[in-house]
Amino acid sequence: MKETLLKAFGEVYGDTEGAKVFFAPGRVNLIGEHTDYNGGHVFPCALTIGTYGVARVRKDKKLRFYSMNFGHLGVIESGLDDLKPAKEAGWTNYPKGVMWAFKEKGYQIPFGLDILLNGNIPNGSGLSSSASVEVLTGYVLKEFFGFEVSNQDLALIGQFSENNFNGVNCGIMDQFAIAMGKKDHAIFLDTADLSYTYAPVKLEGMKLVIASSNKKRGLGDSKYNERRDECEMALAELQKVVDINGLGDLTQEQFEANKSAIKDIVRAKRAKHAVYENQRTIKAVKALEENDIAQFGQLMNESHISLRDDYEVTGAELDTLVEEAWKIDGVVGSRMTGAGFGGCTVSLVKDEAIDTFISKVGEAYRRKIGYKADFYVVEVGDGPRTL
Numbered sequence: 001m002k003e004t005l006l007k008a009f010g011e012v013y014g015d016t017e018g019a020k021v022f023f024a025p026g027r028v029n030l031i032g033e034h035t036d037y038n039g040g041h042v043f044p045c046a047l048t049i050g051t052y053g054v055a056r057v058r059k060d061k062k063l064r065f066y067s068m069n070f071g072h073l074g075v076i077e078s079g080l081d082d083l084k085p086a087k088e089a090g091w092t093n094y095p096k097g098v099m100w101a102f103k104e105k106g107y108q109i110p111f112g113l114d115i116l117l118n119g120n121i122p123n124g125s126g127l128s129s130s131a132s133v134e135v136l137t138g139y140v141l142k143e144f145f146g147f148e149v150s151n152q153d154l155a156l157i158g159q160f161s162e163n164n165f166n167g168v169n170c171g172i173m174d175q176f177a178i179a180m181g182k183k184d185h186a187i188f189l190d191t192a193d194l195s196y197t198y199a200p201v202k203l204e205g206m207k208l209v210i211a212s213s214n215k216k217r218g219l220g221d222s223k224y225n226e227r228r229d230e231c232e233m234a235l236a237e238l239q240k241v242v243d244i245n246g247l248g249d250l251t252q253e254q255f256e257a258n259k260s261a262i263k264d265i266v267r268a269k270r271a272k273h274a275v276y277e278n279q280r281t282i283k284a285v286k287a288l289e290e291n292d293i294a295q296f297g298q299l300m301n302e303s304h305i306s307l308r309d310d311y312e313v314t315g316a317e318l319d320t321l322v323e324e325a326w327k328i329d330g331v332v333g334s335r336m337t338g339a340g341f342g343g344c345t346v347s348l349v350k351d352e353a354i355d356t357f358i359s360k361v362g363e364a365y366r367r368k369i370g371y372k373a374d375f376y377v378v379e380v381g382d383g384p385r386t387l
């Protein structure tokens, strides 16, 4: 892989002098969906698939970018003195955003870079290729310029840039899961205060299978912001009767006792999801620690039902993938993952059922939805690194 990437870099930029190869993973959230901006818990893990990058420092302030995933765009040039979001800059707005964010935080980037990317995660599917590019960029800057930033700082800088440079109102989960990734572990993260623990994901005789619906969603989706607004309003209503900072502070019992404060039935459903999903996430981590994988799978299924019926962020594509998965023997659990409205599902599937899973779910999906889904059998991997 490293040799192939260096060769590609040489072909694009003329030679490979000073070039180093880096990797940042993608991520999948196992459970705890739409809880991150509600002060609740999430439980994501980094994957062995992600974004490879080759980079070298230049002697001037020029920036040159090339992505093998967007090869038709060729080399895109800009400069360190020109770090402003621009439509025509396309995907380079992600790495440029991170450079901008470092500058905003007081770090001086002394020289420009030549960068080549090659990702093997699907873009725009909810496996956070954007956060992968951001964390990769931050890691590259740290490695070349000696910035004293922790991996957690890389996550915060990535989020800051995605929020403020790219205008995507994302929570901290994606960048955190990627920057803090650990092989065979998922991260139990409290988004209210960024406290976290690692929980071992020992999948004996089974694997994680990602199904990509190939229905594109943009996080800029008005629906995503609508859910955030609904939860914010529900929280304000609840705060009149209980002393909480976020929906994640409530137990199910406290929610049931106080929910009449929410004056709108739809808003109450949204808040119910945020509260119950957070509690499910806490239970799911416990189940995993006790090696009760069946219970973990059951909680994944319940998570999907709540996202489908109360939070209403699934849609025909994700529902088809999950409901077809549930029919198959050997599927321990299956749910949508990511923001929803398209994107991916994540399923825990016993080894002997994986082929059947891919063919049966794939076939039903094509029949019902009209185009194909893609499947990825993935493993839980480490965070950003130099190769």
Ligand code: ADP
Residues within 6 Å of the ligand: 051, 067, 068, 069, 070, 090, 091, 092, 094, 117, 118, 119, 120, 122, 123, 124, 125, 126, 127, 128, 129, 130, 131, 133, 217, 218, 219
């Ligand atoms: P997701 O993060 O769920 O994959 P987003 O829409 O947030 O979806 O991010 C996808 C965007 O990130 C792409 O359209 C592109 O701009 C950028 N991106 C991701 N991976 C790469 C890559 N390998 N090369 C260049 N740009 C990339």
Ligand code: MG
Residues within 6 Å of the ligand: 128, 129, 130, 131, 219
């Ligand atoms: Mg993204």
